[in-house]
Amino acid sequence: MCKYMMFIPLFLIAAFNLSASVYEYKLPLDKALPLNKILYKHWQQQKIAEPAIASDAVFLRRVCLTLGGRLPTWQESKEFLSDATPDKRSKLIDRLLESPEYADMQTMRFADMLRIKSEFPINLWPNAVQAYHRRIHDDLSKDCSLQVMFRTMLTASGSNFREPYANFFRASADRSPEGLAKMVLLTLMNMRESEYSAEELQNLAKLFSCIRYKSTYEWKEEIVYHAIEPVTLKAMLPDGSTVEINTQQQDPRQLFADWLFAEDNDYFERAFTNKVWYWVFGKGIYPNADALPRKKDFLSRIFGSSADQPFSRPVQDFLIAEFRKSNYSLKHLYRVILNSAAFQASSIGQEAAALKNFAVYPVRRLESELLIDALGAITGGYDSYMSVIPEPFTFLPRNTKAVNIADGSISTGVLDSFGRPPRDSGQFSERNQQSTDSQNLYLQNSTTLYRRINNYTNSLNRNVRSEEERLERIYLTLLSRYPTLQEKQLFRKYMQGFEPRKRYLAWQDTVWVIFNSKEFLFYH
Numbered sequence: 404m405c406k407y408m409m410f411i412p413l414f415l416i417a418a419f420n421l422s423a424s425v426y427e428y429k430l431p432l433d434k435a436l437p438l439n440k441i442l443y444k445h446w447q448q449q450k451i452a453e454p455a456i457a458s459d460a461v462f463l464r465r466v467c468l469t470l471g472g473r474l475p476t477w478q479e480s481k482e483f484l485s486d487a488t489p490d491k492r493s494k495l496i497d498r499l500l501e502s503p504e505y506a507d508m509q510t511m512r513f514a515d516m517l518r519i520k521s522e523f524p525i526n527l528w529p530n531a532v533q534a535y536h537r538r539i540h541d542d543l544s545k546d547c548s549l550q551v552m553f554r555t556m557l558t559a560s561g562s563n564f565r566e567p568y569a570n571f572f573r574a575s576a577d578r579s580p581e582g583l584a585k586m587v588l589l590t591l592m593n594m595r596e597s598e599y600s601a602e603e604l605q606n607l608a609k610l611f612s613c614i615r616y617k618s619t620y621e622w623k624e625e626i627v628y629h630a631i632e633p634v635t636l637k638a639m640l641p642d643g644s645t646v647e648i649n650t651q652q653q654d655p656r657q658l659f660a661d662w663l664f665a666e667d668n669d670y671f672e673r674a675f676t677n678k679v680w681y682w683v684f685g686k687g688i689y690p691n692a693d694a695l696p697r698k699k700d701f702l703s704r705i706f707g708s709s710a711d712q713p714f715s716r717p718v719q720d721f722l723i724a725e726f727r728k729s730n731y732s733l734k735h736l737y738r739v740i741l742n743s744a745a746f747q748a749s750s751i752g753q754e755a756a757a758l759k760n761f762a763v764y765p766v767r768r769l770e771s772e773l774l775i776d777a778l779g780a781i782t783g784g785y786d787s788y789m790s791v792i793p794e795p796f797t798f799l800p801r802n803t804k805a806v807n808i809a810d811g812s813i814s815t816g817v818l819d820s821f822g823r824p825p826r827d828s829g830q831f832s833e834r835n836q837q838s839t840d841s842q843n844l845y846l847q848n849s850t851t852l853y854r855r856i857n858n859y860t861n862s863l864n865r866n867v868r869s870e871e872e873r874l875e876r877i878y879l880t881l882l883s884r885y886p887t888l889q890e891k892q893l894f895r896k897y898m899q900g901f902e903p904r905k906r907y908l909a910w911q912d913t914v915w916v917i918f919n920s921k922e923f924l925f926y927h
Contacts, residue, residue: 470502527570535570614629675726
C-alpha cells in the first residue's frame with residue numbers, strides 16, 4: 404500500500420477541504436418559523452452574523468445520522484439531491500421520524516441515559532436488560548408521552564422481568580436512598596447532588612427510602628416494591644419545599660412524580676429539552692449539559708454565573724412550551740429543532756461566539772456505534788458481538804448493528820476504542836468522541852477493514868461498468884454527495900499511475916482514504 408501512503412496528503416487536501424461551494428446552501432430558510440424568529444433575534448442581539456445554510460447533501464447526511472443513526476443510501480442521496488420540492492427537508496424529517504431506525508437510535512440514547520447494563524456495577528442481568536430495552540423501544544416507536552413513560556418508571560412495582568420499568572430503580576450502582584436520589588436528580592432533572600447540602604440530600608433521599616428489592620426462585624428475578632410501614636416521613640422535594648408522608652397511605656415515589664410533573668414545575672421539561680438539544684448538537688442549551696442549576700428564580704437569572712445560564716432563555720422557554728403542548732412528544736421536539744436554522748446551519752467557520760450561540764453547526768466525531776455500523780453497512784461486513792455473562796454465553800445474531808445492542812456489557816475492543824460509554828453513571832460525559840491514535844491505527848491499518856473494502860470495491864467493479872458512475876456511487880454512498888470536478892480529475896490522475904491490470908487498487912485506495920477523512924468520520 405505504498406502508493407496509498409503517498410496518495411493521502413494530496414487527495415485529502417483537495418477532496419475533503421470543507422469549502423463553501425460544496426457544503427453551503429444558496430437559498431434562505433423560512434425565518435417565519437417560531438423557533439427561527441427567536442434564533443435570528445438572538446443572533447442579532449449577540450451581534451453574530453446569520454448562519455449560512457448547509458447544502459442538501461450535508462443536511463441529508465446530518466439528519467439521517469441524527470434521527471436514524473445511519474448514512475443515507477446512494478439511492479436516497481441521488482433522489483434527494485435531484486428533488487426540487489421546496490419542503491423536501493421537512494418531509495424527510497417526518498419520514499425519518501416514522502422509520503424503524505429512529506426508534507433504534509433513540510433507544511440507544513435512552514439506554515445510555517438509563518444505564519441499561521447487565522454486569523458490574525449496575526447488575527441488571529441479561530433477562531431484565533432485554534425486557535427493559537424492548538419496552539423502551541416499543542414506547543419510543545409509538546411516540547408515547549415521555550411524561551407517562553417516566554411516571555411509570557418512577558412508580559413501577561413488580562418483577563424486573565414482567566414489569567420492565569421496575570428496572571428503573573435497579574439500574575443504579577448505589578441502591579441506598581441517597582444513591583437513588585442522586586440517580587433520579589441526574590436522570591430526570593440533569594442535576595448533580597452538589598447542588599444540595601449533605602442534610603438536604605438526606606431529606607431528599609427519604610422520598611426513596613421505602614423502595615425494597617426481593618429475590619424469587621427464578622434465577623436473577625427481583626421484585627421491586629414499596630414497603631408499607633407505619634412511618635411518617637418528613638422529606639424534602641428538590642425545590643426545597645418539605646412534605647410529610649404517611650407511608651401506609653401513600654408511596655413517596657408517587658408524591659415525587661406528582662410534584663415533578665405538576666403544571667407549575669418545569670424541572671423535567673428543562674432537563675429533557677436540554678437532553679434532546681445535546682443529542683442533536685453534541686452540546687446542551689446550558690454550557691454544562693450534565694449539571695443544570697438548581698435555582699431558577701429571578702435573582703439567579705440576573706446574578707448567576709454564566710455557566711448556570713442557557714445560551715438563550717427564550718429558546719429554552721419556547722422548547723419547554725412546545726414539549727408540553729405536544730403532550731411530551733419526543734418526535735415533536737425533534738421535529739421543531741431539526742427544522743430550525745440552528746440545525747440546518749453550515750459547519751463552515753467554527754468561531755467561538757458562533758459555536759456558543761449555535762450560529763454554526765458544531766463539528767464532532769460520529770458516535771462509536773454509528774461509525775462502526777456505517778463501515779459495516781457500506782462494506783457488508785458487520786462485527787460479531789457476544790456476551791461473556793453466564794446465561795450461558797450469548798452470541799448476538801449475525802449482522803447485528805451496534806446501535807441495536809441492548810446490553811452495555813456487550814462490546815468489542817473497536818467499539819470501546821471509539822468511545823462507546825460503559826453506562827455506569829448515565830452522564831453525557833461517559834461517551835468519548837475524541838479522536839485517538841488507536842482509532843487512526845484501526846482505520847488506516849486494520850486487515851479486517853481492508854478486506855471488507857476489497858469486497859466492496861470488487862462488487863462495485865463487477866456491477867457498475869462505467870467508471871464515472873462507479874466513482875459517483877462511492878461518493879454518494881460514503882459522503883452523500885457527487886464528486887466535484889477537481890476530485891474527478893485527481894482520481895483519474897491517480898489511477899493513471901497504475902498499470903491497467905492493477906487499476907482496481909485505485910478504487911480500494913479511494914474508499915480507504917474517504918474512510919479516513921474528516922468528512923466521513925465527523926458530523927458536519
